[in-house]
Amino acid sequence: MIMLDKKSHWEKVYQDKSPLDVSWFQAKPELSLNLIHETGLPCDAPLIDVGGGASTLVDCLLAAHYTHLSVLDISARALAYAQKRLQQQADNVQWYAQAGRNNAVV
Numbered sequence: 001m002i003m004l005d006k007k008s009h010w011e012k013v014y015q016d017k018s019p020l021d022v023s024w025f026q027a028k029p030e031l032s033l034n035l036i037h038e039t040g041l042p043c044d045a046p047l048i049d050v051g052g053g054a055s056t057l058v059d060c061l062l063a064a065h066y067t068h069l070s071v072l073d074i075s076a077r078a079l080a081y082a083q084k085r086l087q088q089q090a091d092n093v094q095w096y097a098q099a100g101r102n103n104a105v106v
């Protein structure tokens with residue numbers, strides 16, 4: 001049996017597969033976007049996508065003129081993928097790579 005801590009597990013997921021090929025990939029996360037819009041929060045409200053990974057949610061929120069965005073994930077690789085996709089726009093987002101702990105998941 002292979003034992004991986006959570007961080008190693010998720011880093012391996014993003015190493016082995018393109019974020020475009022994972023089962024949860026959405027080109028446009030409509031439900032999340034609709035729920036955020038329905039809160040009625042102003043576009044300068046601080047929003048954080050916890051476990052955001054390489055999601056396009058942050059791209060869509062930037063396109064909708066939200067200005068105070070953060071993304072947190074345990075996988076630095078996933079965040080790097082999103083940053084590369086966003087190019088210069090990535091500088092307008094706060095990125096947090098969470099440290100892993102020794103919690104076995106396999």
Ligand SMILES: C[S@@+](CC[C@H](N)C(=O)[O-])C[C@H]1O[C@@H](n2cnc3c(N)ncnc32)[C@H](O)[C@@H]1O
Pocket residue numbers: 006010024025026050051052053054055056072073074075078098
């Ligand atoms: C199913 S994926 C969904 C990713 C993203 N929300 C999306 O819709 O594309 C789960 C995400 O949670 C992250 N994750 C898992 N455990 C975490 C933890 N303890 N802290 C932060 N992120 C975590 C993973 O790295 C992965 O990016």
